[in-house]
Every structure is written in structure tokens, then in C-alpha cells.
Amino acid sequence: MKLSEMEATLREIRVTPVKTLGQNFLHDQNLARWIVARAELTPDDYVVEVGPGLGALTEFILGSGARVLAIEKDGRLANFLRERFRGDRLEIVHGDALEFDVRRLFAQPRVKFIGNLPYNVSSQLLLNFTAYPSPISLWLCMLQKEMARRLSAEPRTADYGALTLIVQLHYRVEYLRTVPSSVFLPRPEVDSAFVKITPRPLGELPEYDAELFTRLVRAGFSQRRKQLQKLLRDEVNDWEAAAQAGGFDPKARAEELSLIQWIALSNFVGPKMPALGDLHSTELFAVVDMDDAVVGAAPRAEVHANNFLHRAVHILLFNDLGELFLQKRSSLKDRHPRVWDSSAAGHVDAGEDYDVAAARELAEELGVSSRLDRVAKLPASDRTGHEFIWLYVGSHNGPFQLARSEIECGGFFPPEVVSGWLQARPHDFAPGFVECWQAYTRRAA
Numbered sequence: 001m002k003l004s005e006m007e008a009t010l011r012e013i014r015v016t017p018v019k020t021l022g023q024n025f026l027h028d029q030n031l032a033r034w035i036v037a038r039a040e041l042t043p044d045d046y047v048v049e050v051g052p053g054l055g056a057l058t059e060f061i062l063g064s065g066a067r068v069l070a071i072e073k074d075g076r077l078a079n080f081l082r083e084r085f086r087g088d089r090l091e092i093v094h095g096d097a098l099e100f101d102v103r104r105l106f107a108q109p110r111v112k113f114i115g116n117l118p119y120n121v122s123s124q125l126l127l128n129f130t131a132y133p134s135p136i137s138l139w140l141c142m143l144q145k146e147m148a149r150r151l152s153a154e155p156r157t158a159d160y161g162a163l164t165l166i167v168q169l170h171y172r173v174e175y176l177r178t179v180p181s182s183v184f185l186p187r188p189e190v191d192s193a194f195v196k197i198t199p200r201p202l203g204e205l206p207e208y209d210a211e212l213f214t215r216l217v218r219a220g221f222s223q224r225r226k227q228l229q230k231l232l233r234d235e236v237n238d239w240e241a242a243a244q245a246g247g248f249d250p251k252a253r254a255e256e257l258s259l260i261q262w263i264a265l266s267n268f269v270g271p272k273m274p275a276l277g278d279l280h281s282t283e284l285f286a287v288v289d290m291d292d293a294v295v296g297a298a299p300r301a302e303v304h305a306n307n308f309l310h311r312a313v314h315i316l317l318f319n320d321l322g323e324l325f326l327q328k329r330s331s332l333k334d335r336h337p338r339v340w341d342s343s344a345a346g347h348v349d350a351g352e353d354y355d356v357a358a359a360r361e362l363a364e365e366l367g368v369s370s371r372l373d374r375v376a377k378l379p380a381s382d383r384t385g386h387e388f389i390w391l392y393v394g395s396h397n398g399p400f401q402l403a404r405s406e407i408e409c410g411g412f413f414p415p416e417v418v419s420g421w422l423q424a425r426p427h428d429f430a431p432g433f434v435e436c437w438q439a440y441t442r443r444a445a
Helices: 003-012 029-038 056-063 075-084 102-107 119-130 145-151 162-168 210-220 239-246 259-269 276-280 300-306 354-366 415-424 431-444
Strands: 046-050 067-072 090-094 111-116 136-144 171-179 192-199 284-288 294-299 310-318 324-329 344-347 373-378 387-395 407-413
Touching: 029 056, 029 136, 046 056, 046 119, 056 067, 056 111, 067 075, 075 090, 102 407, 102 415, 119 136, 119 145, 119 162, 136 145, 145 162, 145 171, 145 192, 162 171, 162 210, 162 259, 210 259, 239 259, 284 300, 284 310, 294 300, 310 354, 310 431, 324 354, 324 415, 344 354, 354 387, 373 431, 387 431, 407 415, 415 431
Parallel strands: 046 067, 046 111, 067 090, 111 136, 310 387
Antiparallel strands: 136 192, 171 192, 284 294, 310 324, 310 344, 324 407, 373 387
């Protein structure tokens, strides 16, 4: 939509741009086309567009064949978009993107995010849609230039701060271009910039505790001019050793540490992750026959190497809203690392019964206890990893103390999201959970 057409349209629908909503409409068609081209869209993509306005980007996104979920806070513009773009590939949500439940996007196979974000809430919007773990594989965002510089900043610069590190911990950020105010109606008082955000490849960074990392970073940048050793004296008991381990000056300030050095500092402060072999070297499993009768015991490695039949438990914990807690398995796991699994799960040790093992796994992995009810018993098969599984259900609202050697992260999800997610992205889940969820939903039907 050209500038003259945009002005005429706004008069026709009796809309005056509202400054508090950050309404600055993009009228440069070449720029809109360039932005959408960066997404490399196909008909397999599901695009979330925040702040579509009059549809400058929406037009080209739909032209790619992708499906679009457009979130527009202004009801007048939402109605206009429904009239302008008719078809089943566009869903208009009239609402505040800050209140949008990002979890529903897990039910889509491939999600990309495109937005001309309002300046006054851009950081909150970004943190909402990039909250880890995220179902989104690409973010293309028009931001205030200052915000774009902060997201893509390097150490030892004025723009480098807590937001930089919190976002860059999980994502790569590219500053693609500066956008002049002249391409918007009305013109904003400052220039904008366009950034591209993508998830970091697995294994690119050392292991870390994200919660501890974030806490240290926020504390470290709370007073930028102070030395870190003064700001973090309550967190770090041997600052000289921490600086040596992280390879930074003991007198360094927060902006002088790189992302890798901040991770090294958090790992120095936090509990050390045990080596994978240490986690499982002493485990002895109950070995069973085809009738699930115990016939002996064997070490974990021997059981898995020889596909011996053995026992396991899976626990599904629901909160008061009926949402299921899922855990994402740690990269240290020897089987199915970094995929989603039941709330808690584990093997039955030699000398244990199923009920005792379920209570133990819940305490070890999540740090809680709960009444557990048996739901179903799954026979041993290739799909269960040669495990007889008793499935349990319990209730808990959290918070949980996640066993970091076992679990990377976790979260509550509505059951309908879990089912849609499993259908759209089955590779995201451990095979044992797939079997357990199918058994649970059959019982619940």
C-alpha cells in the first residue's frame, strides 16, 4: 500500500494513528517485500505477525502461501484486515500480543515471527515470544534502533547489557539494516532497525543453568560502573578463582565479560554437572521376563546394550488448571537427549517395586512429593525401549527443583496443546512419553 493509498484508507475507515499503541504504519512496499523475503517463507510455514496495522507485511506474507496469525490490538484495524484479506490462511486475533499464550504455537509444525513492534512495549514483546523454550524458529523484527543495538551488542560497548545476554544466551541476533523514519506514517521521532533472531545450534555453548545465569547477569548490570566482585560478593566465594576460571580481569565490570565468560562465571558459582558416566555407573536395574516377573539384575549399560526387558515408571503431574508439566531432557542423557518427556520418569532399580520407584523419581527429578494414582500399564516393546511401564497421575502446582543433570527445563502445557504438538512435531518427544500420553488420553476419553 503506497503512502497516498494509506492516507486515503485511514480517512475512509476513520482511523487516526494512536501514539500510545505505537501506530506507525509502514508504507514502503519495497522494504515490506524485502522484509518478508528474509523469512524465506513456504506454504509449510505458520507466521505470527504482531502489529499488522493496515497489512503492509501481511500482503506479502500471504503471497508466499504461508498461513498467518495476525495479532492486532486496535479493533478498528482488526476489522479492516478481515475485510481486506479474506481466506482461510489468515486468522486475525483482536487482542494484546503481550497476553498471547505462546504455548499454543507448539501445535504448529514450523513457526516464524514477523513484527513491526511498538516501541513502548518492544522489549516485553520480545521476551514473551523468545521465552525459552520457544516453538518459533525465526524472528524478524522492526524495532527502535536503540533496542536493536542493545539486542545485537558486543561486549565493552554502551549498548551491551542484561537484555543482550539474556536473549543471546539462547539466540543469535543479527542487525540487518537501519530503517529511516520516512518510511512510516506518521513518522516516528527516531530511526528504526531490522533484526533477525535465530535459535543457537545445539551444543554451540557450554552447559549452563539458565536461571542462575540470568540472576547473576541482572545483578551484575544493576550498577554498571561498579566492579563485579563488589556486586556479586554474596554469590561468589572466591572471586580470584572465578576470574581465573572465566579468563577475565578480577576488576572487570559487567560489560567487559563476553557471553562465554558469563556462562563460565555461572558454572563456577553453580553446582558442577556430573559426567555422564558418573550419573549412571552404579545403577542396577531389575531384569524381568515376558510376564514382568523379576529374573535378575544388571547394570544400566548392560540392560540397554542387550535389550533386556526391564521396568520403568512415568508420572504425569497436572496443576489446578488441568495443565500437564513436561520436562525437557538434559543433553547429558544417554538416551533421547533434549527431547520432551513426562513430568518425571525413570527405571525401577533392583529390589524396588513400581510405586516406590515412582515416588523416588518424583523427588529426585522435581524435588516434590504427591499422591500418585496408577493409570495404565504398558507392555514392553521396541516403542517403550523394552520397558514395562506403569503410568501414574498426580497433582502439583510447582515450583519444582529440577535436577539439572537430568532436566534442561520444563513447563506446564494445556492437554490440547500437548496433543496438537505431538501430532505436529512427534520428533520433539521421547518415544516412551508418546506411548504414555496415548494411553492416558485413551483412558480419559
